[in-house]
Structures are given as C-alpha cells and as structure tokens.
Amino acid sequence: MSLLLYNTLSRKIEEFKPIKKNKVGMYCCGPTVYNYAHIGNLRTYIFEDILKRVLKYDNFKVKHVINITDVGHLTSDADEGEDKMEKGARREGKSAWEIADFFIKAFRQDIADLNIEEPDIWCRATDHIKEQIKLIKKLEKKGFVYKTADGIYFDTSKLSDYGKLSRLNKDELMVGARVEIGGKKNPTDFALWKFSPVLQKRQMEWKSPWGIGFPGWHIECSAMSIKYLGQPFDIHCGGIDHIPVHHTNEIAQSEAAEEKPLANFWLHGEFLLTDKEKMAKSGENFLTLQTLKQKNINPIAYRYFVLQTHYRKQLNFSLEALEAAQSGLRHLYHLSSGIQNKHALLFNSVLSFPRKRESNNTDIDSRFRGNDKEETIEKNFYDAINNDLDTPAALALVWTALKDKTISLRTLLKFDEVLGLKIKENISEKKEETIPAEIQKLADERNSARAEKNWAKSDEYRKKLEDAGYKIEDDPRGSRVVKI
Ligand code: AMP
Ligand code: ZN
Numbered sequence: 001m002s003l004l005l006y007n008t009l010s011r012k013i014e015e016f017k018p019i020k021k022n023k024v025g026m027y028c029c030g031p032t033v034y035n036y037a038h039i040g041n042l043r044t045y046i047f048e049d050i051l052k053r054v055l056k057y058d059n060f061k062v063k064h065v066i067n068i069t070d071v072g073h074l075t076s077d078a079d080e081g082e083d084k085m086e087k088g089a090r091r092e093g094k095s096a097w098e099i100a101d102f103f104i105k106a107f108r109q110d111i112a113d114l115n116i117e118e119p120d121i122w123c124r125a126t127d128h129i130k131e132q133i134k135l136i137k138k139l140e141k142k143g144f145v146y147k148t149a150d151g152i153y154f155d156t157s158k159l160s161d162y163g164k165l166s167r168l169n170k171d172e173l174m175v176g177a178r179v180e181i182g183g184k185k186n187p188t189d190f191a192l193w194k195f196s197p198v199l200q201k202r203q204m205e206w207k208s209p210w211g212i213g214f215p216g217w218h219i220e221c222s223a224m225s226i227k228y229l230g231q232p233f234d235i236h237c238g239g240i241d242h243i244p245v246h247h248t249n250e251i252a253q254s255e256a257a258e259e260k261p262l263a264n265f266w267l268h269g270e271f272l273l274t275d276k277e278k279m280a281k282s283g284e285n286f287l288t289l290q291t292l293k294q295k296n297i298n299p300i301a302y303r304y305f306v307l308q309t310h311y312r313k314q315l316n317f318s319l320e321a322l323e324a325a326q327s328g329l330r331h332l333y334h335l336s337s338g339i340q341n342k343h344a345l346l347f348n349s350v351l352s353f354p355r356k357r358e359s360n361n362t363d364i365d366s367r368f369r370g371n372d373k374e375e376t377i378e379k380n381f382y383d384a385i386n387n388d389l390d391t392p393a394a395l396a397l398v399w400t401a402l403k404d405k406t407i408s409l410r411t412l413l414k415f416d417e418v419l420g421l422k423i424k425e426n427i428s429e430k431k432e433e434t435i436p437a438e439i440q441k442l443a444d445e446r447n448s449a450r451a452e453k454n455w456a457k458s459d460e461y462r463k464k465l466e467d468a469g470y471k472i473e474d475d476p477r478g479s480r481v482v483k484i
Contacts, residue, residue: 003058003386005051005235006312008243008266009165013388016265018234023061025233026052027225027263028119029242030066032073033103034088036288037110039302039317040272040279044239046303047269047311047389049116051237053418054385064119065228068107070100070126071204073217079151079191080182083214086203096203100126110289113299115420121228125220129206132215132223136192136208138257148183151194152210154253157186162252165266166244190249191216218249225262226254236263240270241278269311276316287317295319300422301326307391307419333426335402339409373406381415394419435481439470443481446472 003016018024028048031037037045055062075081088103089096104124111118125132136152139145144159145152156162163169195213196205205212225233231254238247247266254262271278274285289299305325309315377397384393398415401407409427416423435443446461462472471484 001383001386003054004388005265005267006388007264008268011167014265016235018060019232019264022059023063024055024235025063025065025229026055026235026237027065027067027221027229027233028236029221029238029246030068030122031103031107032069032084033100033107034073034084035103035281036290037107038279038281038286038288039292041239041281042110042114042289042302043272043306043315044237044269045111045116046114046306048237048267049111049114049420050307050311050385050389050391050418051235051267052117053420054389057382057385057418063121063229064117065121065123065225066119067221067224068100068104068122068124069217069220070104070124071096071214071220079194079216083202083204089203100124106290110299113289113293114303115300115422117420123224123228125215125224126204128220128224128227129215131227132219133193133208135219135223135226135253135257136210136215139192139253142256144253144256145192146185147210150183151191151213151216153184153189154192154249154256155185156188156190156252159252159256162188163244163248165248165251168244190218190245192219192253218246219253221246221250222254222257222262225250226258231258232261233263235265235267237267237269240268243268270314272306272315272317274317279317292322297322297326298329300420301329304329304332304395304421307395307421310392311389329421332399332402332421333423336409336412336423337427339402339405339407339412339427374408374411377401377407378411378414385418391419435470439465439468439481442468443470443472443479447479 004013005016006012007014026048028045031041052062052064071083071085073084075084075087083096085096085100088099092099092102094102108118136145139154140152144155146155147153193208193210193213193215195211196202202214205214225231225236236247236250251262273279274287277285279285279287289302292302293299302322302325305322306315308325380397381394384390384397387393394415398407398412398419402412413424442461442465446458446465449455449457449461465472465481466484469484470481472479472481
C-alpha cells in the first residue's frame with residue numbers, strides 16, 4: 001500500500017507522489033509568537049509531526065520548514081486591527097522583539113516536551129523582509145496590486161480561481177472572513193504591505209518602495225516557502241482555520257507571481273474544542289502545556305490523547321479525558337516493560353544455561369526475530385499509518401498486540417518512531433534478583449539431571465529449591481531460578 005492522504009485541494013484521498021523521487025518538501029504554518037501556544041495549536045503540530053514521521057518511516061527524506069510569524073498578523077484575519085505582536089508587547093510591558101524571542105523559546109520548549117521533531121528550517125518573517133518586498137514587486141509588475149490609504153493590496157478579482165482551496169464563492173468567503181472593505185476594491189482583497197500609521201513609529205517597521213511599514217501576514221509564507229522549498233513543493237499543512245483566508249491568500253499571491261501551483265498536497269488538522277467551542281488564544285478557554293504540566297500531566301500523555309482521534313476529526317478536550325489518557329499511557333508503558341523483561345530474562349537464561357536447541361524453539365526465536373503474527377502486525381500498522389495517518393487504528397493495533405503478547409520490543413520501538421510516545425525511555429527493566437551461589441548450584445544440578453532425562457533426580461533438586469524458597473521457571477530456550 002502506498003501513502004494515502006486527504007488533499008483539501010481536491011477534497012479527495014489521494015496517493016502521495018513526491019515531486020522529486022524519495023524526497024519531500026513540507027511547509028507548516030508556524031506560531032504567531034505574541035503569546036504561548038495553546039494546546040489546540042499544539043494538536044496541529046502533533047498531527048504535522050506524525051505526518052513527517054510517517055514519511056520518514058516510508059523512507060522519504062523530508063525537508064521540513066516551519067515559519068515563525070513575528071510581524072504582520074493583525075488581530076483580525078481581515079487585515080484590520082492592531083498587529084498582534086505590538087499588542088502583545090504592550091500587554092507584557094516589553095518590546096515586540098523581546099516578546100518574540102520569549103515566545104519562540106517557549107514554543108520550542110513545548111514541542112520538545114511533546115516529542116515533536118524540530119524542523120530542518122525555522123524561518124522568521126522579520127528575517128525575510130527583503131524576500132517579501134521582492135515578491136510584492138513581482139506581483140506589482142504583473143498588475144495584481146493596488147494602493148489604498150493604508151497599504152498595498154492584492155486584487156483578488158484578477159484571479160479567476162481565487163478561493164479554490166476553500167471552495168466557497170466570493171460572497172461566502174466575505175462572510176467567513178468578516179471583512180471590512182475600507183479602501184479595498186473587493187472584500188476578499190488582502191494586504192501585502194501595510195503602512196505604519198502616520199505620526200506613529202511602530203516597533204517593527206521597514207522601508208519599502210511603497211513607504212515605511214510592515215508586510216501583510218500571508219506574504220511571509222509565500223516568500224519563505226519558495227526560498228526554502230521551491231515552487232511547487234510537496235505538502236503544505238496547517239489548521240483548518242487557515243483554509244478560507246491564510247492559505248487561500250498564500251495560493252493567490254504565489255500562483256499569481258510564479259504562474260504555477262504553490263503546493264501539491266494541502267493537509268489540514270481539525271480543531272481542538274473545549275465545551276464544543278474552538279480553543280482560541282483570544283478565548284477564555286485557552287490552556288497551555290505549561291498549565292497541564294502544573295496539573296501533573298505528562299506532555300506525552302497529551303500527545304497520546306491527541307493520537308487517539310484522527311487528525312481530521314474534531315476533538316473535545318476535558319481534563320478527565322486527558323487524565324484517562326494518562327492512565328492509559330502508563331498502562332501501555334507497563335505492558336511494554338513486560339515485553340522488555342521477558343526478553344531480558346530469556347536472553348540471560350540462554351547465557352547461564354546453554355543447552356542443545358530443541359525442535360520446538362520456533363516460538364521463542366520469533367520473539368527475537370519476528371514471526372508470522374508479528375509480520376502481520378507490522379503490515380497492519382504500516383497500512384493504518386499510511387491510510388491518511390490513522391493513528392487511532394495504529395494505537396488499537398499496538399494495544400491488542402501488547403495484550404496478546406504477540407509483539408517484540410524491537411517492533412514496538414520501531415512503531416514508536418512514528419507514534420513518538422517515548423516508550424523506550426519509559427520501560428522499566430526489573431532488577432534481576434541476585435541468586436545465592438548454593439541456590440544457583442542446585443539449579444544447575446537440576447538442569448543437568450533434566451538434560452539427562454533423570455526426572456527423579458531433577459524433581460529432587462526442584463524440591464530442595466522450593467524448600468529454600470526458590471522455584472525454577474522453564475522456557476523452551478532455557479530456565480531460571482526465581483524467588484517464590
Ligand atoms: P497561530 O499561532 O494562531 O497562527 O496558530 C498556529 C496553528 O494552530 C495554526 O496551524 C492554526 O490553524 C492552528 N490552530 C489554531 N487554533 C486551533 C485549535 N483550536 N485546534 C487545533 N489547531 C488550531
Ligand atoms: Zn502560512
């Protein structure tokens with residue numbers, strides 16, 4: 001089976017084919033760093049991390065880019081209101097640059113806590129002003145822009161397929177974005193460059209051919225994705241709220257400038273809700289990973305909680321459900337430790353009691369090297385993750401295999417390269433008891449008797465061991481002494 005992904009652009013499940021053989025360019029819209037990420041935002045980054053890990057599992061070489069919006073995202077997605085960064089700076093009594101640095105650090109800590117792999121490239125909007133101006137100039141040359149009292153705007157009426165990603169007509173897009181028309185020609189037109197307010201110096205502003213100001217929110221992603229991944233690139237991701245405005249506008253400006261598609265696959269993660277409302281930074285229901293940690297929640301339990309639901313389904317958050325997920329994860333670690341112990345035990349016993357191989361030892365070899373059952377599990381796991389990242393199905397498989405003890409630790413850890421649940425770090429190997437020398441001697445003698453098929457003698461030693469408070473556990477691959 002090949003990798004099947006739901007492409008928002010076609011509204012279909014499609015077979016993923018990279019542009020360059022075995023290589024994937026992947027761009028994910030990153031955080032606006034005026035505040036902590038909330039756990040809804042983090043759900044989206046977990047889904048993107050799973051996608052990247054699945055691609056790597058499938059042997060693709062992934063180039064992963066995440067941008068950091070540290071300028072230009074206004075309080076309304078319709079280019080109205082204040083820059084979120086400047087507003088955040090006022091709230092914190094710091095400069096916009098200081099809060100950007102602070103919240104970038106906090107975000108990187110969050111993703112490390114969630115075992116989300118770092119991208120190959122982090123790119124900040126403020127580090128790419130030159131590239132953004134160059135792109136706007138290109139659009140200007142092609143006749144896609146016009147000037148208003150407060151900025152340079154993209155004329156969406158110049159594109160016949162504007163809005164193709166959201167599949168809404170212009171009226172619907174207008175309602176969705178709650179657009180104030182102001183000096184714009186069309187409600188869906190959006191800012192490429194905004195002028196600094198007259199007689200007011202912004203903290204973040206730059207010179208441009210059109211006047212002092214700052215870039216609009218969407219242009220950064222177009223300018224940086226082409227710089228690092230070229231155009232078209234393979235996969236563009238984000239949360240579903242990006243479909244009608246941000247991604248629609250990225251497509252409009254990139255495709256107008258280059259006259260070719262921006263990206264082949266568009267993947268969007270559904271919302272995390274609280275009390276059926278979208279979790280939003282501006283809302284009351286805003287929860288951070290930091291808050292969860294203070295409530296004794298392991299961030300990996302949040303990751304596990306998220307993986308229990310398919311990324312294209314809404315997920316309702318409650319602390320009770322998260323706590324249940326945390327117990328589930330602990331149990332998963334516990335069962336995984338059982339596998340580890342079993343393997344360590346068998347391995348030790350082979351070393352201490354070398355003996356002739358018996359014909360019925362296939363069962364035991366399989367635990368080390370994989371068997372038919374394990375191959376089936378591996379195939380089913382592969383199919384689940386390649387079926388549009390079906391993590392709930394993949395987890396269900398892992399649970400069944402753990403309960404039935406049909407999975408080896410090696411395979412489990414291989415699966416965890418995709419799930420990222422830190423199983424290896426959380427399995428505890430029980431310390432082997434030190435067996436007194438005289439007891440070990442009795443056990444060795446019992447084993448020799450048994451090897452010689454002297455059952456009476458073997459029983460005698462077994463009895464002596466039991467009287468001393470020890471018993472022998474036999475296994476096709478060996479046997480060992482344990483305390484009763
Ligand atoms: P922002 O920092 O607001 O630009 O958002 C970062 C990412 O989180 C974007 O991909 C958003 O689409 C996504 N996002 C925002 N709110 C939610 C939510 N409640 N659940 C899941 N993803 C979200
Ligand atoms: Zn973006």
